[in-house]
Amino acid sequence: MTEELKTQNTDNLFAIAKQFTLQGKVTDVQSLGSGNINDTFLVSLDSPEEQHFVLQRINTQVFRQPQLIMQNMRTFTEHIHKRLQNASLSRRWEVPRVLLTKDAQDHWRDADGEQRVGRVPRLEATANPEGSFWRAISFIEGAQSFDTMHDKSHAQEIGYALGMFHNLISDLPPEKLADTLEGFHITPLYLQHYEQVLAKTSPRQSPEVNYCLQFVSDRTNVAHVLENAKATGNLPLRLMHGDPKINNVMFDTVTQQAVSVIDLDTVKPGLVHYDIGDCLRSGCNLAGEETEQWESVSFDTDLCQGILQGYLSVAKAFLTENDYAYIYDAIRLIAFELGLRFFTDYLAGNVYFKVKHSEHNLARALVQFQLTQSIESQETTIRNIIQDMK
Known part of the structure; x- marks a missing residue:
């Protein structure tokens, strides 16, 4: 996590999270995980239907065409959801869902980011919340990951x-x-x-x-x-x-x-x-x-x-x-x-x-x-x- 994002204005993160909130109120935003590429946050909601979702800022220095990432994600997750609906699995299996903004988009940019669509972002853009590419995906509840194998x-x-x-x-x-x-x-x-x-x-x-x-x-x-x-x-x-x-x-x-x-x-x-x-x-x-x-x-x-x-x-x-x-x-x-x-x-x-x-x-x-x-x-x-x- 960059130092700039560690100290980023909490209100700004709340405002970004609200762009993807179709139901419920955002009650908390916390840093999540230890990925080497994107910056990831866990958003908490007061909604009984969905209590959390994952908010991410895509590193556009690594992923130069983030819109294509979202297009891909929607294509294969929808394909998998259809496969799972027609399958009779004997155990739990889930795939994260792409969450849309209030205007039915699969990502959100701030005003500065919109001005720079189609251009290669400045190097410092990865440390500057202005002009960022944000997306939200569903959170897999009741699950955890591990860094090393147990047995x-x-x-x-x-x-x-x-x-x-x-x-x-x-x-x-x-x-x-x-x-x-x-x-x-x-x-x-x-x-x-x-x-x-x-x-x-x-x-x-x-x-x-x-x-x-x-x-x-x-x-x-x-x-x-x-x-x-x-x-x-x-x-x-x-x-x-x-x-x-x-x-x-x-x-x-x-x-x-x-x-x-x-x-x-x-x-x-x-x-x-x-x-x-x-x-x-x-x-x-x-x-x-x-x-x-x-x-x-x-x-x-x-x-x-x-x-x-x-x-x-x-x-x-x-x-x-x-x-x-x-x-x-x-x-x-x-x-x-x-x-x-x-x-x-x-x-x-x-x-x-x-x-x-x-x-x-x-x-x-x-x-x-x-x-x-x-x-x-x-x-x-x-x-x-x-x-x-x-």
Whole structure:
């Protein structure tokens, strides 16, 4: 959360929340979550029908066409709601709804923002509430998320959640959604950007920086594996979530079953393998992404087995033989890719991810690179797990 928004006038936040209030009165607005991109608030209402909703300010430095994000979200959430109405699920499953303003719009801009529609916002716009792009989505009541995995049954629920999400959008043609983040999860492009940044900077020499430099240099060939498979037709274009880390899965606070997948800004055409890899990358690192003890980070193969069991219990219906063949590559690639992105941002001066200190992205990169190394050292075990579940 930016310091400017921490101290932002409470009345202003209340006024923004009221734009989306069709019933009830806004009683409170509090900061919510710890996302690295958007600024998120929980709005409380005195309405008996809906007691809370989520208010977000979209980071238009990351999402340059926020209107397309909302168009996508309305398209696939409406599709999922129709699927759920016609399904006879034996357990709870929800998808967040897009809430409209009083004039039936799916977002709201202040006067300054309206003047800048269609233009690239100033860099400082991300820290300035004037000219912001706001949206509201329904809140999943009686649910919570976790930053790390608890046990294997928890892992199975994480996998089930991703499988359910993929299943519910598997019959929605990819061309129905706009690509709101061109180049996102295209690892060769991240590698190219890294090389451009590196050519323009003189990184501070340290054992950690030198380790990262060598780590990337030794794995440049890894970056192309999934994009090559897509180009040759071995992996089909589908719809993907884009950011299925474990804290984007909501669990029922009573049953402890997964009930929703949230953070839907990155849903777009792509490879489901990016989601599978990212889910396993984030779920099987018990130390978490923000640990300072990076050398102790490891990939837990028992949790890997649990996630894949849960995922395949729902996703077997649409996966192909080739899909299974590339699951290991996806797990290794996404850990490497995220480490590469963190390290690149560190070299560039921390311009993309929010940081708490100047070395934060370097520390994050070290965690992901250590995780990548742990995945590589257990390749045979991971491939055997995948093979046994086919």
